[in-house]
Amino acid sequence: MRRSSFRVPERPETQIVEDPISGDIALQSRVRGQRPNEFRHEDEAGCPFCPGAESQTPKEIASVVDGSGAWLARAFPNKYPAVTPPDGDHELIVDSTAHAEELTRAGVGLWRERQRAALGRYPNAMPVLFKNSGELAGATIRHPHTQLITLSRPIPRWERLRARALAYWERNAACVWCEDARQARSEGRSVETAARIAAYVPSRSRYPSLLRFVPLRCSAAFSEADDDELDDFTAMARRAIRGLNGSAFNIFFEGDPNGPPGASHWHVDLVPRESTFAGFELASGLHITSGTPEESAERWRRMMA
Ligand SMILES: [Zn+2]
Numbered sequence: 666m667r668r669s670s671f672r673v674p675e676r677p678e679t680q681i682v683e684d685p686i687s688g689d690i691a692l693q694s695r696v697r698g699q700r701p702n703e704f705r706h707e708d709e710a711g712c713p714f715c716p717g718a719e720s721q722t723p724k725e726i727a728s729v730v731d732g733s734g735a736w737l738a739r740a741f742p743n744k745y746p747a748v749t750p751p752d753g754d755h756e757l758i759v760d761s762t763a764h765a766e767e768l769t770r771a772g773v774g775l776w777r778e779r780q781r782a783a784l785g786r787y788p789n790a791m792p793v794l795f796k797n798s799g800e801l802a803g804a805t806i807r808h809p810h811t812q813l814i815t816l817s818r819p820i821p822r823w824e825r826l827r828a829r830a831l832a833y834w835e836r837n838a839a840c841v842w843c844e845d846a847r848q849a850r851s852e853g854r855s856v857e858t859a860a861r862i863a864a865y866v867p868s869r870s871r872y873p874s875l876l877r878f879v880p881l882r883c884s885a886a887f888s889e890a891d892d893d894e895l896d897d898f899t900a901m902a903r904r905a906i907r908g909l910n911g912s913a914f915n916i917f918f919e920g921d922p923n924g925p926p927g928a929s930h931w932h933v934d935l936v937p938r939e940s941t942f943a944g945f946e947l948a949s950g951l952h953i954t955s956g957t958p959e960e961s962a963e964r965w966r967r968m969m970a
């Protein structure tokens with residue numbers, strides 16, 4: 666065999682790359698692939714996120730503790746980051762002391778605190794807070810945890826959301842997200858409305874069965890959510906997750922914390938992972954949904970009852 670004469674360029678541990686052909690950006694990480702996958706090989710060392718295993722994680726940077734000082738939720742830098750300074754950073758938040766998937770108020774409170782801290786370091790960033798639960802959703806560890814990836818550069822999709830929301834604001838003198846939530850209530854796609862948070866199925870979302878949580882108060886950034894909003898969100902989302910009965914799901918936040926009025930209204934999307942992405946989705950970037958949003962809202966109402 667002939668030895669390849671191609672020279673492989675030196676690459677940093679992580680970098681943000683832009684495809685000169687499509688303009689798409691991607692995060693390249695040489696360490697991300699080294700993380701263990703509990704779903705493929707049951708690790709005999711035990712769960713690294715359970716209480717007592719703190720020495721197996723990087724040094725803690727924040728936590729929520731109970732009256733005796735024991736942690737209820739804790740945050741630390743991701744051991745296998747997708748991005749590193751100065752491009753941004755990648756944190757991991759353990760949401761609960763319990764090993765089974767469960768949303769806790771302590772965990773959700775720490776999400777808000779870590780988003781605030783990220784905006785302190787990168788004031789113009791759009792921090793991406795997300796949870797992968799189950800192998801189909803991209804998780805590699807079972808213990809409930811959430812990740813925060815903060816990029817020092819704008820995210821093209823979120824810039825597009827901001828531009829469209831601003832255009833809507835200029836035409837209608839109204840927030841597009843507030844309007845969307847109101848329409849859902851009048852068109853039978855509402856799933857639940859509490860004092861501070863509404864949950865509904867958007868009429869034209871990209872994913873089947875997507876459930877959206879939105880604060881009734883028009884507020885740009887999750888980092889500015891108040892305690893009552895977090896209480897309502899936690900209680901509702903916890904019931905939705907229980908309704909999924911162990912099936913894989915993703916939770917992710919959208920919202921531009923720096924947007925001018927009308928440009929952003931924070932919201933959380935919960936997407937059950939019933940299928941994986943196939944050729945059409947990879948080729949076109951478009952998703953095919955099945956069923957109607959009204960059927961999906963009815964299903965969520967039953968699951969959360
Ligand atoms: Zn555990």
Ligand SMILES: [Zn+2]
Binds near residue numbers: 844882883
């Ligand atoms: Zn709004």
